[in-house]
Amino acid sequence: AQTVTQSQPEMSVQEAETVTLSCTYDTSENNYYLFWYKQPPSRQMILVIRQEAYKQQNATENRFSVNFQKAAKSFSLKISDSQLGDTAMYFCAFIGSARQLTFGSGTQLTVLP
Amino acid sequence: AAGVIQSPRHLIKEKRETATLKCYPIPRHDTVYWYQQGPGQDPQFLISFYEKMQSDKGSIPDRFSAQQFSDYHSELNMSSLELGDSALYFCASSLVGLAGEDTQYFGPGTRLTVL
Numbered sequence: 001a002q003t004v005t006q007s008q009p010e011m012s013v014q015e016a017e018t019v020t021l022s023c024t025y026d027t028s029e030n031n032y033y034l035f036w037y038k039q040p041p042s043r044q045m046i047l048v049i050r051q052e053a054y055k056q057q058n059a060t061e062n063r064f065s066v067n068f069q070k071a072a073k074s075f076s077l078k079i080s081d082s083q084l085g086d087t088a089m090y091f092c093a094f095i096g097s098a099r100q101l102t103f104g105s106g107t108q109l110t111v112l113p
Numbered sequence: 114a115a116g117v118i119q120s121p122r123h124l125i126k127e128k129r130e131t132a133t134l135k136c137y138p139i140p141r142h143d144t145v146y147w148y149q150q151g152p153g154q155d156p157q158f159l160i161s162f163y164e165k166m167q168s169d170k171g172s173i174p175d176r177f178s179a180q181q182f183s184d185y186h187s188e189l190n191m192s193s194l195e196l197g198d199s200a201l202y203f204c205a206s207s208l209v210g211l212a213g214e215d216t217q218y219f220g221p222g223t224r225l226t227v228l
Contacts, residue, residue, distance in 0.1 A: 045219035099215050103155035
């Protein structure tokens with residue numbers, strides 16, 4: 001079974017600064033996908049970024065980028081130029097052959113004005 | 114772009130009652146998933162359907178059942194409701210391509226409160 005660990009329950013960052021959220025996972029599979037979802041106070045689950053395990057290049061989506069270290073089973077999310085609207089719970093998630101998302105426990109990020 | 118639609122958005126039931134949650138996936142998506150998110154918890158996978166057939170089953174109680182219809186919408190039926198069933202229920206959909214890509218897009222959720 002896969003496990004996803006987010007060791008930072010809460011983080012805060014000043015507006016316009018950069019913050020990195022950590023995620024580690026454990027799996028015996030070689031082909032899988034990793035995701036970051038955000039859940040703002042509205043509780044909607046919004047896809048932030050996706051990484052295919054077979055790709056060495058780190059995924060980037062505007063101000064969001066990942067640092068994917070397959071050997072270390074690490075998948076961190078970097079948010080640049082943080083905005084107030086980035087305040088949310090961020091979930092790291094894994095999907096492999098079972099095609100069901102396994103989520104970490106989440107990191108509550110607060111962007112301070 | 115069209116998103117996943119869930120109804121109702123909020124539902125209040127008494128213990129031992131029955132609830133039905135509906136999900137309309139993104140057009141042309143072939144797979145539907147149901148997740149349950151309790152207060153302060155991460156979402157937990159319940160069940161999924163691929164091309165109207167059940168494909169995977171997670172920690173879904175026997176009191177719950179689900180199906181996917183010919184128009185690809187799905188319904189989650191919950192009977193003999195318990196207080197512990199109070200949660201946010203998400204539906205997600207994806208298009209499973211040849212590469213096995215499985216990016217799941219979530220609906221807004223149905224908040225179920227059992228009194």
